[in-house]
Amino acid sequence: MYDLLIRGDRVVTPHGVGPWEIAVKNGVIAALGARGSFAPAEAARTIDAGPGIVLPGGIDPHVHCSWYMPPMRPGEPAGLSGPPEQVSRAALWGGTTTLIDFAACKPDREGDESSSQGLREAIEARDKDFAGRCYCDYAYHVMLRGRVPPATVGELAEAVQAGYPTVKVFTTDITPSRRGRMVRFGDLWEIFKVLSRAGGLAVVHAEDNDIVMHMYDKLFAEDRTGFEHMAEVHNTLSEDLSFRRVIRLAENVEGMALYMMHVSAAAGVQAIAESRARGFPIYGETLHQYLLYTSEDYRKPNGQVYHTYPSLKSRRDQQALWDGLARGELHCVATDEVCCNLAVKVRGRRIDDTTGGNSGVEPRLAVMYTETVEKRGYSLEKFADVVSGNAARLLGLYPRKGAIAVGSDADLTVLDTSRRRTxxxxDLHESDYTPWEGKEVGGWPVLTVLRGKVMVAEGRFHGDLKDGQYLKRRIPDAVRAHRKGEAAP
Structure with missing residues (x-):
C-alpha cells in the first residue's frame, strides 16, 4: 500500500519526460511506472496531474532568512529580514521545497564585525533560527567574513566532514558601511587549501574591493550618489578582475573547486567559460533579476525593488548571462532572497544605502518556466535542472533531492500551464511587493509535495512548522574532479 500516487502526462525525470505514475511510500519515491501501472486501490491517496508538468521540487541555493539589516541612516532602527517560516511558506506556494541559507561565523545580527565566532557556534546559532520554524527542507552554506583566524581555518575540515561542505567568502566589503566583510587574499589561499583536502566547495561573492571602493569615493566626490548609478560602482571591470584573481588562485590549489555566486556580467561568464575549458571544476549561479532586469530599470519608480548586490548590468551583460545558461557555463538560477516589505526595500536612495536582496522565492519557478521554456525553447529537463537538479548535484543533495527517481525524496511540484497568469x-504569500509585478507567466505551481506530504493543493496550504528538516551534504567527487585536457562537466 503506497501513501500517495501521482499521475501525470508530462513527468520530468532524469531519463526524459513522459506519462508516468509516481508511487510514494514513507516520504520517498518507491516506484515509477507507466500510466496504468498502479490501481487506485494501491494508494491511500491518488492525485491526477493531467497535462500539468510534474517536476522535482525547486531548490533555491541562495537565500537569507532572519538576516540582520543594519540601519541605513543615523537614528534608524536595525532589523531582520523575513524569518524562515515566512520565506519557506512562500517557497512552497511557489513550488520550491528546499532552501540553502547561510551560517555566518560573524553574524550580521551582532552588528559587530570585529567579533569572532567559531564554525560550530555559528552553526548552532543558525540552528536556533531555523529549528521548528521552517516549513520546507533547508541547509546552510558556512559564511566566513573579515579576518579569518587560523583557528577558524582549522575548523573547516571538520565542518566539511560533518555535512557542511560549502563555504561562502567575500572578496569585497560591498559598501563602505560594511567594512570587515572582505576575506583577505592570503586567508582565502589558506581556506582553499583546507577545502581542497577536505572535499569542500568554495561559494564566492567576487568583486574587486579596490575598484568598488574607488567608485564609491569617485561618485560621492562628483555628487552622483543616487542608486541609479549603482552599476558604475559594482561594475563589470570589478567582476572581471575579481573572478580571474579568484580563479587563478583556485586553479593553483590542487583539488580545489569553485561555485561563483550571483554572476551578473559578461566578464564573469567569460572567466568561468575559459576556466572550464581548461578542465577546472568551476560552476556559475545567476539570479532571475539579472536575467530579466538591467541597470536601466533602476530609473523606474521604486527602481530599488530590482536591485541586489552586485548591481544590475547592461543589456549586453544580460544577454551574456542567457548565453552562458544555455551553454552550461551557468548552472543555477537563485534569488539571493532577502524578504522585507516595500517601505524597507525603497528607503535607501543612494549608492551606499540601497537594500540588497529581493522577495523573489515564490515566483521563481513560474518566471523561469516562462523565460526558458516558452520564450527560449529550453527542454523541460533543462528547465528542471536550472531551478532544481543542478543545485542538488553541485551542492551535495543529489539524488536525494532534485530528481524524480526511485529512492529520491518525494519532493514534487505540478506546474499548471493551462492558463496564463499575471x-x-x-496574490503572493511573502511580502507587500514583488519585483515581478504585472509580469505575465505561462505556468504556475498548483501542487507542492514535500517528502510525500501534500503541502499546497487546490489553493490551500497544509504545511506544519515541524515539516522542515535540515539536510547535511557531501560534495560528490565528480563535481570536484579536475579534467586535464577536457572541459569540466
Missing part, C-alpha cells in the same frame, strides 16, 4: 503581490 504576477501580483496581492
Amino acid at each position: 504576477v501580483r503581490a496581492e
Whole structure:
C-alpha cells in the first residue's frame, strides 16, 4: 500500500519526460511506472496531474532568512529580514521545497564585525533560527567574513566532514558601511587549501574591493550618489578582475573547486567559460533579476525593488548571462532572497544605502518556466535542472533531492500551464511587493509535495512548522574532479 500516487502526462525525470505514475511510500519515491501501472486501490491517496508538468521540487541555493539589516541612516532602527517560516511558506506556494541559507561565523545580527565566532557556534546559532520554524527542507552554506583566524581555518575540515561542505567568502566589503566583510587574499589561499583536502566547495561573492571602493569615493566626490548609478560602482571591470584573481588562485590549489555566486556580467561568464575549458571544476549561479532586469530599470519608480548586490548590468551583460545558461557555463538560477516589505526595500536612495536582496522565492519557478521554456525553447529537463537538479548535484543533495527517481525524496511540484497568469503581490504569500509585478507567466505551481506530504493543493496550504528538516551534504567527487585536457562537466 503506497501513501500517495501521482499521475501525470508530462513527468520530468532524469531519463526524459513522459506519462508516468509516481508511487510514494514513507516520504520517498518507491516506484515509477507507466500510466496504468498502479490501481487506485494501491494508494491511500491518488492525485491526477493531467497535462500539468510534474517536476522535482525547486531548490533555491541562495537565500537569507532572519538576516540582520543594519540601519541605513543615523537614528534608524536595525532589523531582520523575513524569518524562515515566512520565506519557506512562500517557497512552497511557489513550488520550491528546499532552501540553502547561510551560517555566518560573524553574524550580521551582532552588528559587530570585529567579533569572532567559531564554525560550530555559528552553526548552532543558525540552528536556533531555523529549528521548528521552517516549513520546507533547508541547509546552510558556512559564511566566513573579515579576518579569518587560523583557528577558524582549522575548523573547516571538520565542518566539511560533518555535512557542511560549502563555504561562502567575500572578496569585497560591498559598501563602505560594511567594512570587515572582505576575506583577505592570503586567508582565502589558506581556506582553499583546507577545502581542497577536505572535499569542500568554495561559494564566492567576487568583486574587486579596490575598484568598488574607488567608485564609491569617485561618485560621492562628483555628487552622483543616487542608486541609479549603482552599476558604475559594482561594475563589470570589478567582476572581471575579481573572478580571474579568484580563479587563478583556485586553479593553483590542487583539488580545489569553485561555485561563483550571483554572476551578473559578461566578464564573469567569460572567466568561468575559459576556466572550464581548461578542465577546472568551476560552476556559475545567476539570479532571475539579472536575467530579466538591467541597470536601466533602476530609473523606474521604486527602481530599488530590482536591485541586489552586485548591481544590475547592461543589456549586453544580460544577454551574456542567457548565453552562458544555455551553454552550461551557468548552472543555477537563485534569488539571493532577502524578504522585507516595500517601505524597507525603497528607503535607501543612494549608492551606499540601497537594500540588497529581493522577495523573489515564490515566483521563481513560474518566471523561469516562462523565460526558458516558452520564450527560449529550453527542454523541460533543462528547465528542471536550472531551478532544481543542478543545485542538488553541485551542492551535495543529489539524488536525494532534485530528481524524480526511485529512492529520491518525494519532493514534487505540478506546474499548471493551462492558463496564463499575471504576477501580483496581492496574490503572493511573502511580502507587500514583488519585483515581478504585472509580469505575465505561462505556468504556475498548483501542487507542492514535500517528502510525500501534500503541502499546497487546490489553493490551500497544509504545511506544519515541524515539516522542515535540515539536510547535511557531501560534495560528490565528480563535481570536484579536475579534467586535464577536457572541459569540466
